[in-house]
Amino acid sequence: MPPRYEPRRVEEKWQRLWEERRLFEADLDPTRPKYYVLEMFPYPSGRIHMGHVRNYTIGDVVARYQWMRGYNVLHPMGWDAFGLPAENAAMKHGLHPHAWTRENIAYMRAQLKALGYSYDWRRELATCDPDYYRWEQLVFLKMYERGLAYKKEAPVNWCPSCQTVLANEQVEGGLCWRCDTPVMLKELPQWFFRITAYAEELLNDLDRLTHWPERVITMQRNWIGKSHGAEIDFPLEGGGEPLRVFTTRQDTLWGATFMSLAPEHPRALELAAGTPQEEAVRRFVEHWSAVNRSRGAVEELTKEGVFTGRYCTNPVTGWRLPIYVANFVLMEYGTGAVMAVPAHDQRDFEFARVYGLPIRVVIQPPGGELRAESLTAAYEGEGVLVDSGPFSGLTSEAAKPAIVAFLEERGLGQGTVHYRLRDWGISRQRYWGAPIPILYCDACGTVPVPEKDLPVVLPLDVQVKLVGASPLAELESFWKVPCPACGGPARREVDTMDTFVESSWYFLRFTCPGYTGGIVDPQQVAYWAPVDQYIGGIEHAVLHLLYARFFTKVLRDLGYIGLSEPFERLLTQGMVLKDGAKMAKSKGNVVDPDDMIATYGADTTRLFLLFAAPPEKDLEWSDQGVAGAHRFLHRVWTLVHTLLPEIAGAAPYAGSGEDLPPPLWELRHQVHRTIKRVTDDIEDEFHFNTAIAAVMELVNHCYPALESLPRDGLARSVWREAVEAILKLLNPMVPHLAEELWQALGHETSLMQAPWPTADPAALVESALTLVIQVNGKVRGEIKVPAAASDDDIRRLALEHVQQDERLRKWVPGPPKKVILARRRLINLVV
Numbered sequence: 001m002p003p004r005y006e007p008r009r010v011e012e013k014w015q016r017l018w019e020e021r022r023l024f025e026a027d028l029d030p031t032r033p034k035y036y037v038l039e040m041f042p043y044p045s046g047r048i049h050m051g052h053v054r055n056y057t058i059g060d061v062v063a064r065y066q067w068m069r070g071y072n073v074l075h076p077m078g079w080d081a082f083g084l085p086a087e088n089a090a091m092k093h094g095l096h097p098h099a100w101t102r103e104n105i106a107y108m109r110a111q112l113k114a115l116g117y118s119y120d121w122r123r124e125l126a127t128c129d130p131d132y133y134r135w136e137q138l139v140f141l142k143m144y145e146r147g148l149a150y151k152k153e154a155p156v157n158w159c160p161s162c163q164t165v166l167a168n169e170q171v172e173g174g175l176c177w178r179c180d181t182p183v184m185l186k187e188l189p190q191w192f193f194r195i196t197a198y199a200e201e202l203l204n205d206l207d208r209l210t211h212w213p214e215r216v217i218t219m220q221r222n223w224i225g226k227s228h229g230a231e232i233d234f235p236l237e238g239g240g241e242p243l244r245v246f247t248t249r250q251d252t253l254w255g256a257t258f259m260s261l262a263p264e265h266p267r268a269l270e271l272a273a274g275t276p277q278e279e280a281v282r283r284f285v286e287h288w289s290a291v292n293r294s295r296g297a298v299e300e301l302t303k304e305g306v307f308t309g310r311y312c313t314n315p316v317t318g319w320r321l322p323i324y325v326a327n328f329v330l331m332e333y334g335t336g337a338v339m340a341v342p343a344h345d346q347r348d349f350e351f352a353r354v355y356g357l358p359i360r361v362v363i364q365p366p367g368g369e370l371r372a373e374s375l376t377a378a379y380e381g382e383g384v385l386v387d388s389g390p391f392s393g394l395t396s397e398a399a400k401p402a403i404v405a406f407l408e409e410r411g412l413g414q415g416t417v418h419y420r421l422r423d424w425g426i427s428r429q430r431y432w433g434a435p436i437p438i439l440y441c442d443a444c445g446t447v448p449v450p451e452k453d454l455p456v457v458l459p460l461d462v463q464v465k466l467v468g469a470s471p472l473a474e475l476e477s478f479w480k481v482p483c484p485a486c487g488g489p490a491r492r493e494v495d496t497m498d499t500f501v502e503s504s505w506y507f508l509r510f511t512c513p514g515y516t517g518g519i520v521d522p523q524q525v526a527y528w529a530p531v532d533q534y535i536g537g538i539e540h541a542v543l544h545l546l547y548a549r550f551f552t553k554v555l556r557d558l559g560y561i562g563l564s565e566p567f568e569r570l571l572t573q574g575m576v577l578k579d580g581a582k583m584a585k586s587k588g589n590v591v592d593p594d595d596m597i598a599t600y601g602a603d604t605t606r607l608f609l610l611f612a613a614p615p616e617k618d619l620e621w622s623d624q625g626v627a628g629a630h631r632f633l634h635r636v637w638t639l640v641h642t643l644l645p646e647i648a649g650a651a652p653y654a655g656s657g658e659d660l661p662p663p664l665w666e667l668r669h670q671v672h673r674t675i676k677r678v679t680d681d682i683e684d685e686f687h688f689n690t691a692i693a694a695v696m697e698l699v700n701h702c703y704p705a706l707e708s709l710p711r712d713g714l715a716r717s718v719w720r721e722a723v724e725a726i727l728k729l730l731n732p733m734v735p736h737l738a739e740e741l742w743q744a745l746g747h748e749t750s751l752m753q754a755p756w757p758t759a760d761p762a763a764l765v766e767s768a769l770t771l772v773i774q775v776n777g778k779v780r781g782e783i784k785v786p787a788a789a790s791d792d793d794i795r796r797l798a799l800e801h802v803q804q805d806e807r808l809r810k811w812v813p814g815p816p817k818k819v820i821l822a823r824r825r826l827i828n829l830v831v
Contacts (some may be wrong), residue, residue, distance in 0.1 A: 002641030005634055007601025011736040015116055023750055024118040026074045028527050035071035036528050037063045038507055040536030040544070044079045044104040044126075045089040048111040050576040050583060051537075053593050054609045054619065058573055058686065059535045060117045061610065064732035065682055067118070068756040074528050076510040077112065077119040079105050081128035083499025084162055084178050087432035091464060097432040098460050101128060111593060115602045116735055118752075125513045127502035132509065133434035134455030135519040136501055139551075140437055141448050142558050148194045151438075151446070155264055155289065155331075156425055158186035164430045165190060170543070173300075184290050185264075191436060191495065192423040195550045199224055199419045201564075202549055211569035213616070219541040225333075225420025230404050232339065232413035234259060234312040236271075237320065243267070243312050246334035246418050249344065250407070251399040254388040255362035256314050256339040257352070259323040260305065262331040263288035268308070271323060275309025281325055288327045303328050303351045314339075315412045316389060326351060332422050342378065343370070349378035362388050363396065424547065426498040431462065431470045433496025441483035441490040450484050456492070470494055503544050504551035507531050507566060519560050526562060534567040537575075545570070571686060574618035576609070583621075591621055603734035604630040610688040610733055633737055635699055636726065639706075640741045643719050646711040648746060652721035653714075657762055663709050664718050665767070667701070671722045672763035674698040678729045679759070688733065695729050698722075720745075728757050773798060774828040775811040783827075795819045798827045 018024065039059040042052055063075040081101050090100030105126060112119065125132055143149040157166040161181035165188065170177045195202075203224045206217050229248035236242060243259060261268050263285045272281035284306040305326035312321050321339075328347050329338050342352035342359045352359055359372045365383045382396035390406075391399045407413035427436070435456040437449035449456055459478050462471040472478055472494040483490035505519075511528040512521035536544075545567075552566040575582050578589040596605045608629040613619040657665055674694050681691035702722060711719060724745070731738040731751050742751040766787045771794065773781040783801045785794050799819070802808045811831070818830040 002638050002644075005637040005737075007603060007633075007736070008598075010740045011114070011116060011597075011602050014736045014739045015113060017739075018116075018118075018750075021750065023752060024075065025120050025122060026072060028524060029072050030527070032072040033070070034074065034528055035063075035066040035533075036074045036511075036531045037066065037533045038076065038510070038531045038535070040534070040540065041078045041080050041503070041506065042108065043083070043085045044081055044101050044108055045085040046104065048108050048593055050591050050593060050609070050621070053115065053605065054576055054615075055535055055537075055573055056112065056115070056117055057606045057609050058571065058615050058688070059533075060115075060606075061682075061688060061732040062533055062535075062686065063118050064735060064752065065756065067752055068728070068731065068754065070755065073118075074123075074511070075118050075120060076123040076513075077117070077121070078123075078125040078506060078510065079108075079127065080499065080503050080506070081105070081126040082133075082433045082496075082502055084164065084428075084430060084432075087430060087464070088162070088178070090432075096460070097464060098128070101126070114597055115593070115606065118735075123510050123513045125506065125509060127434075127499075127506065128432075128458075130455045130457050132506075133502065135509070136434060136497070136505065137437040137449070137454050137456060138451060139505075139519060139555065139558070140497070141451065141454075143193065143554060144438075144448055146558075148197065148554065149191060150194065151189055151191050153187060154190050154192075154425070155185045156188050156190055157183045158188075159183055162430070164428045165425055186290070188427075188429075190425050190427040191438075191493075192425050193550075195424045195547075196419060196421055198550055198553050199226070199421050201553060202421075202546070205549070205565060208565060209567075209570070212567075213538075213570060213572055216538065216541045216545065216570060216572060220546055223421065223542040223546065225418075227418045227420070229416065229418065230407060230413050231335070231416050232315065232407060234315060234321065234339065237311040237313060243323070243337050244335050245337045245339045246416065247339055249341070250403045250413075251382070251385060251388075251391075251396040252341040252344045252362055253314070253316055253339065253403065254385075254391075255341040255343050255360045256317075256321065257319070257342060257358045257360060258321050258340045259312055260326040260329045260338045260340050260348070260351070261308075261323065262329040262336040263325055263327065264331040265325070265329075265336040268325045271310045272308045272325075277307055277309035280306050281308055284325055288325075291327075301327055303347060303354060305351060305355065307355075315407075322357070324351075324355070333420055334418055343372060343375065344378055344380055346378040346380060349375070360387070362386055424498075424550075426501055427495040428498055429470055429495060431458075431464050431472060431496065433499060434458070434502065435472075436493040436495055436497055438493040439481060439483060439490040440493070441486065441488060443488050444483055444485045444490075447483055447485050447490065453484070458496070470496070472496075500544060500547050501551075504547045505555065507534075507548070508552075508555070508561065519555070522561075529561065530563050530565060531567045533569045533571065535571045535573060538572040541572075571615060573615045574613065576619050576621060578621040580620070589621075596626070600626060600630045601633075601736075603633060603737050607633065607692065607734050611692045612689070614689055615686050632696060632699070633734060635703075636730065637737065637741065639699060639702055640723055640727075640744065642706060643711065643723060644744060647716055647720040647723060650716040650720040652724055653717040654721075657760070660714065660718065662767070663705075664715055665763075667705055667709060667722060668718055668763050669765075669767065670698055670701050671725050672759045675725055675729065675757045676759040676764060679756070682732075691729075692733060695726060698726060702726075725757050727751060728754060769794075769824060771798070771824070772826045773802070773808065774826060775808075776830060777828060780811050781805065781808050791821055791824070794821060794824065794827065798829075802829070 037059055039055050063073050067073045086101050087097045090097040140149055157171050159166055159176040159181055161179050171183050176183055203226055227248045230250040231244055231246050233242035233244050268285050272278045305324040308323045310323045314321055340348040342348040343361045344363055361370045361372050363383045364386050370379055385391050385394050385399050404415040435458055437456045439447040441447050462475055464471055479492040479494055481490050481492050508520050508525055512524040515521040548566050555561050581587055583590045608626045612625055677694040678691040681687040727738045727742050739751050768784045769787050770784050783798055785797050802812050812829055816829040816831045820828040
């Protein structure tokens with residue numbers, strides 16, 4: 001009778017032993033190839049949830065697998081501790097953000113350890129530590145010196161609930177990404193990082209990221225939004241500076257019938273001044289300037305506008321175009337002024353219908369003919385130009401460069417490139433963040449904090465409020481300082497940095513968390529970086545991942561590092577769902593990892609999350625699936641302990657297989673077939689679910705073999721090889737169980753120190769071939785033949801089989817005219 005499998009006892013034992021043996025500590029070793037695997041670190045604003053567990057389990061499997069393959073594996077963990085999530089959660093619980101954050105870090109660290117993850121805890125960092133953010137303050141100063149950090153008045157996205165500014169990327173469908181409150185626009189002085197200076201490189205280098213999901217590449221490419229087009233000047237009626245527009249569809253210029261300005265356009269109020277429309281325009285601008293109109297939100301708006309009372313002239317047709325201010329035009333793209341071509345832009349079409357504006361067709365689709373009076377929607381595709389002066393008859397593709405040349409020759413415009421990407425606003429009017437190292441002096445102006453005075457430490461002795469201004473503005477001991485330049489009174493900047501600044505470089509600091517000589521240790525970062533495998537959610541495609549790429553290039557140009565891209569490979573894992581929905585307390589469908597560990601153990605929890613779906617797909621939680629994973633581990637435990645008396649002292653089989661009788665040869669064939677399948681599945685996009693299924697099939701094969709195969713003599717070593725292979729293959733997924741059974745076999749060193757198994761090519765040779773039998777090209781059956789059979793033997797065996805099989809005989813009543821053997825996989829009988 002095998003001993004009882006007790007997951008909690010086994011798991012606590014091995015977690016203690018791994019820590020005592022310091023097994024997961026990674027140090028620089030130039031003699032070994034490195035592998036840096038990293039999961040996106042968590043906000044410590046609550047407890048670990050199943051989404052975290054899935055993410056970190058995937059990373060742990062990769063780390064343990066690469067360790068067994070001989071790599072020097074760096075697998076760190078830390079805490080994205082600053083920012084709104086931690087601050088808001090702390091306030092709701094009546095605690096200081098620092099106390100709340102530290103308490104959660106301690107609890108979540110214990111949860112991660114209980115799951116058996118192979119982290120090098122020596123490298124743990126929290127972004128709220130002054131020893132961490134002092135270095136990003138230094139980077140801020142260096143960026144300020146180079147003009148990459150600057151301050152300006154700007155209309156910003158303001159969340160009235162969180163009482164802070166949001167970056168464009170943090171506004172989703174017009175709502176705050178954290179609390180779903182409608183976002184409004186507000187004019188404030190803000191600090192920005194000039195990410196637009198890197199737009200072209202960020203775009204071009206996407207082609208280097210061949211191991212990133214295409215979906216993420218596409219999202220970043222669209223967000224950067226490079227557009228080739230033309231800037232065109234439309235003269236104002238009555239004189240004055242022309243209105244300049246940017247368009248990528250200069251081939252539709254002859255169809256422009258009105259002009260649209262964004263409500264924030266600096267000339268909107270100026271144009272309306274002194275006209276009967278002045279008051280209406282002022283009200284419209286005030287209203288829509290305070291409403292968030294992000295890219296996604298604009299698409300949902302009912303198209304509205306107001307006539308400014310002014311006109312401009314189409315520079316190529318001479319037509320008089322009314323100038324409107326429209327709610328669907330964005331200041332952040334192009335020039336904030338749009339030449340409206342209602343026949344060929346759906347938004348312009350809808351607007352023109354509402355306001356009775358003319359519609360002129362200037363592009364005809366291939367093989368069709370459009371008439372303005374019969375249009376029910378804009379035709380936005382390319383085609384052949386009509387009613388377009390000298391360009392009529394040209395295709396859109398041919399006309400675009402020709403029209404640019406035409407405009408440039410006449411001084412009416414020029415070809416240019418625009419990007420949708422806008423500079424990154426990093427100012428946050430909240431307390432829990434890294435202070436911005438800037439002072440303001442009446443005599444000297446804006447003064448950077450001297451490097452010797454870093455870090456500017458966030459004071460902890462403050463009363464933090466859920467809403468309202470940051471307490472830093474009210475804390476005189478923080479903001480009142482002498483000017484380092486003149487010695488006069490100065491005021492410290494009281495905005496803090498966006499938390500995405502901290503997460504834009506933490507992966508580099510993990511290579512040298514205790515280094516005091518600078519932001520990173522050049523020797524350590526040169527060895528470990530870039531991250532070989534990064535794992536996290538798709539929701540970070542145009543937030544964290546874009547910012548991290550930008551920050552890496554900045555640090556390169558500042559001379560701190562030598563790499564241009566931070567992450568070699570990226571895996572975006574799917575969500576964990578229950579009852580078809582994302583787990584949430586409000587939906588009552590949350591599964592607590594602590595409960596799962598207490599009931600089934602960490603290995604069962606890990607195994608289910610890996611087996612239930614491929615890592616990039618969403619996973620539906622199943623209590624039956626968890627129970628099934630638990631039963632499988634019991635089967636492995638029982639199998640090993642059943643064989644243990646016979647194989648305890650045996651060495652794994654190491655022969656060629658020629659000395660094995662067919663039943664033992666077949667067992668060994670199944671073992672090495674499984675080794676190949678599991679290795680291929682892990683190497684091919686981390687298909688852990690099919691890898692686990694392969695091991696399950698091998699275990700299922702072993703159980704009947706216990707009754708039919710011997711366990712003495714040569715069989716002992718074959719069984720020993722089979723059991724060791726099963727444990728090695730399962731070790732990355734269920735390390736506690738695998739280690740316990742490995743030790744039971746008599747091994748004194750950790751299974752992590754054993755090499756990953758390799759499939760023996762000789763053992764992979766199939767003992768039999770399965771061929772499909774077709775009659776006149778239609779599948780009618782199949783046959784198994786010896787793998788060593790000649791082609792003539794296969795034809796003979798197939799004909800004999802046909803005569804013996806009653807179902808096949810009716811299709812082949814006599815000798816076939818032809819017997820065609822195709823690639824030793826298919827035999828076609830022509831009758």
